[in-house]
Amino acid sequence: MPLDDALAARMAEPDFWPVYLFDDDAPDVYDEDVDDQESHVARFPLGGGFALVLDLTLGLEYVGLALAAPGIPEPVTVGWDDQAHFHPHVMPWPELDLLCRVVALHDPELRHPGPMLALLCRFAFLAEGDDLDRVSPLVDAAFEVMRPGDGEGGLRAETRDWFDLRDLRGTGVVWTSRTDGHRAVDQHGDDGLPLYSLRAPDSEDFPFAAWSALLAHARERLDAAIGDRTLRAPAVLQALDRCTAPDGYEHLAALADALSDAGYTHPVLMRAVAQPSDRAEACWAVEALSGLPQGKLVPRWFGPSPLSASRSWRLSLTLPVVGRPWRFGQQVAGELSTDLQEAGLGDAEVGGSMSRPEGGGYVHVEDHLNLLIRDDLALGVTIIARTLHSYRAAETATLRHAGKGGEVIPLRQTT
Incomplete structure (x- = not known):
């Protein structure tokens, strides 16, 4: 098992x-x-x-x-x-x-x-x-x-x-x-x-x-699994050639028949061709059987990845919390995360905080939020600014690109 x-x-x-x-x-x-x-x-x-x-x-x-x-x-x-x-x-x-x-x-x-x-x-x-x-x-x-x-x-x-x-x-x-x-x-x-x-x-x-x-x-x-001489049989080579084309998954049945007729018996690769759980399983099996470089056939069968043109940005938000309600940073992070997720743009979370000694104890000074923005940075910043302005926090908060020396991003009021 x-x-x-x-x-x-x-x-x-x-x-x-x-x-x-x-x-x-x-x-x-x-x-x-x-x-x-x-x-x-x-x-x-x-x-x-x-x-x-x-x-x-x-x-x-x-x-x-x-x-x-x-x-x-x-x-x-x-x-x-x-x-x-x-x-x-x-x-x-x-x-x-x-x-x-x-x-x-x-x-x-x-x-x-x-x-x-x-x-x-x-x-x-x-x-x-x-x-x-x-x-x-x-x-x-x-x-x-x-x-x-x-x-x-x-x-x-x-x-x-x-x-x-x-x-x-x-x-x-x-x-x-x-x-x-x-x-x-x-x-x-x-x-x-x-x-x-x-x-x-x-x-x-x-x-x-x-x-x-x-x-x-x-x-x-x-x-060793793809070194069997039966894979060099003419009918198998012809079937593999058809299967490595962009529409190759439509010819899997013929490949399975050719492999069987040639006496190829590897149970995992035969099953992946004849009864795949997903097209992707048949894809890597055909790729291996045909000797293509690892991953070469996937784009032919599936086309461009939806992620190919995707971009993402990591942002850091410093949020002063002196005089604010308890867990103010968590509240803002939760609302930002909800708004960004609903727009399909990312999420937000509290990544840390800072306190200072005062009166024999410590006072919570600021929270640091980590934000992820996907694909549309301008719209993501607009959502962040709108939320912070609703809390009257945009004037004191600082949004910047994550990393050393990250550029500050203005939090302008939008209508």
Whole structure:
């Protein structure tokens, strides 16, 4: 059983994904008895002693990822996500996609896209050169499998939220080779989202050698699955050629027949072609069988990603609160978040506060709000200004672009 019965059943409950994804409107599942906190472990095996191990404690809003590998007595943490000191930037998108493919080949119950991608995409990020046309259809498909009918067609909300949180393109992220030859990630910039990763060049905590061995093993397993000589049969090559065209998904039945007639028997890839759970599952299978580079076929079958032309801005709002009602900052943040979400433009949350000593105690001076604006910065700022003016707070509040030396944005009154 790839996922134990308790976790599989829990994932089917309506509140699981909002809690797991740290949604703002998720129900509180915290248990005051720390020993009784709800926790689960999911193991994703790749064969050869390699596995990724997910450890989640829902009430504490903690999700950890570890690597099990030959020669390592216990799984080693490679990243974690929480609401405090997170380090979720473990791997670039192509590595996660590769690992999901190989886990699916190893365990037929863990189809790709499916539970592994939905659970682990929080540990993958986008960097320079990543093509969203190759990414968003698979993330959409994974959540459609896990939360069927929860979307309204097109781009799913989970995919957009993941993109907002893990898009590090344009932030100075670079991949380098350490002196030992293993890949490490660094960030040479302070605009946009910061990089939080154990995979830094000088890190002593990331298992670089074991991770490199994991990726090499995964590539070998995938190559072995598509190295069968029957794939070179003329009828199979012709069927694959038709299936790698933009309308190729319309020819899957003919490909399945050609593979069967040629004697190709890999159960996972045959099922992905003949009985896919989603077009995206057939897509990566055809891509692998035809020898196309990873992700090459996805844009042909799905077209441009709705996120391709998308932009987002991270803003910081300093809100003085002296003389204001208790929890004034939370009230403003809640209203801003509601207004931005209803307009499809983003959200807001309190990210910190400042107090000063006074009269033997401390006085709450200001709150700091973090805001996300999607696609239309001008309209987002208009909504922020309108809300702040309604509270008579625009005159003293300061809105700026996040990051060091962020430019101040005027909060003009609108009619």
